[in-house]
Amino acid sequence: EDKVVQSPLSLVVHEGDTVTLNCSYEVTNFRSLLWYKQEKKAPTFLFMLTSSGIEKKSGRLSSILDKKELFSILNITATQTGDSAIYLCAPKTGDDKIIFGKGTRLHILP
Amino acid sequence: NAGVMQNPRHLVRRRGQEARLRCSPVKGHSHVYWYRQLPEEGLKFMVYLQKENIIDESGMPKERFSAEFPKEGPSILRIQQVVRGDSAAYFCASSPRTGTTDTQYFGPGTRLTVL
Numbered sequence: 001e002d003k004v005v006q007s008p009l010s011l012v013v014h015e016g017d018t019v020t021l022n023c024s025y026e027v028t029n030f031r032s033l034l035w036y037k038q039e040k041k042a043p044t045f046l047f048m049l050t051s052s053g054i055e056k057k058s059g060r061l062s063s064i065l066d067k068k069e070l071f072s073i074l075n076i077t078a079t080q081t082g083d084s085a086i087y088l089c090a091p092k093t094g095d096d097k098i099i100f101g102k103g104t105r106l107h108i109l110p
Numbered sequence: 111n112a113g114v115m116q117n118p119r120h121l122v123r124r125r126g127q128e129a130r131l132r133c134s135p136v137k138g139h140s141h142v143y144w145y146r147q148l149p150e151e152g153l154k155f156m157v158y159l160q161k162e163n164i165i166d167e168s169g170m171p172k173e174r175f176s177a178e179f180p181k182e183g184p185s186i187l188r189i190q191q192v193v194r195g196d197s198a199a200y201f202c203a204s205s206p207r208t209g210t211t212d213t214q215y216f217g218p219g220t221r222l223t224v225l
Contacts, residue, residue, distance in 0.1 A: 004152075034213060042114075042201055042216035043153070088152065095166060096141070096205075098214060100153035 002027045004101035006089050012107045017079050021104045023089030024071040033065055033072050034098065036088040043088055046074070076106075084108045114204050114217035115184075122223045123192050131187040131220045135204030142185040143214055144177055147199040159185060192224045 003026045013019055025033070032050040036043035047056045049065035049072060056063050060079075065072045076083055086103040093099070115134040123129050135142050144156040158166040159179035170177065174192075179185040189196055199221050203214035 036216075042218050045213050045215070048213055090153075096143075096158060097155050097166060097168075098143070098145075098153075098203075099155065100145070102152040 002091075002093075002099045004089060004091060004099055006087075006101035006104050008104060009102065010105040010107070012109060013079060014109050015079060015081060017108075018075065018077045019079060019106065021074040021076075021087050021089075021106070022071065023073070023101060025089070025091045025099075025101075026070060027091040027093060027099060029094040030067070030091055031094045032092045034090040034092055035063055035072070035074050036090060036100075038086040038088055038103065039084075046087075048092075079106075079108045081108045081110050114202055114215055116200075116202050116217035116220050118220060119218060120221050120223070122225060124225050125193055126191050129189040129192050129196070129222055129224075131189075131200050131202075131222070133185040133187070133202030133204075133217055135185070135202075136206075136215055139204035139206050139215075141205045141207065142179050143203045143205075144185075144187050145201045145203065147201065147219075149198070153201060156187075189222075192222075194224050197222055197224045 005024045007022045035046040047063045052067040060077045063074045084107050086105050088103045089101045090098045142159045145153040147153045155169040157170050157177045174190045176188045199219045201219045202217045205214045
């Protein structure tokens with residue numbers, strides 16, 4: 001059965017701190033891995049990773065995939081209160097199914 | 111520049127009633143996906159549809175749930191004889207075509223409450 005495990009489940013840090021969110025997966029017919037940010041509405045797309053070892057960056061966020069060890073990390077540097085959200089890791093299969101983890105609930109204290 | 115539209119945003123039903131959830135994909139997108147998010151849980155895949163076809167319904171409960179994506183009009187997720195356990199947020203996503211390079215764009219969700 002396909003499995004996605006995110007850790008930690010929740011995290012509270014102070015503004016300005018750097019955080020690392022982890023995602024490990026076991027998925028048959030793996031094609032790519034997506035990261036989403038979910039606030040009080042629908043998830044919004046952050047990154048799609050298809051190749052190992054290539055870091056993707058967007059401002060203070062970055063992410064990398066290790067297809068051999070079956071995990072990905074999402075880094076956020078210089079966190080701000082607006083980064084408070086649930087971050088979802090979601091492997092995508094070759095038949096276009098996305099399997100979501102339970103997410104990491106991140107809370108940034110001012 | 112409309113994204114995925116879902117309506118209603120909030121739906122309240124009594125046990126035994128029917129719930130109909132609508133999803134209009136991004137203009138030009140022909141692939142629609144439905145997900146359910148139970149309280150304190152991640153999103154779970156339910157069904158994947160293309161126009162007039164169900165491609166993958168492996169995540170749909172066997173009874174009471176059905177989905178369609180007609181040639182014209184929105185995709186509909188239908189839940190018959192709702193029970194309290196159906197209370198959840200239901201998200202629809204769309205993509206333009208199949209392929210690893212296409213991400214899915216999510217709608218705002220419909221929050222179903224069953225009394």
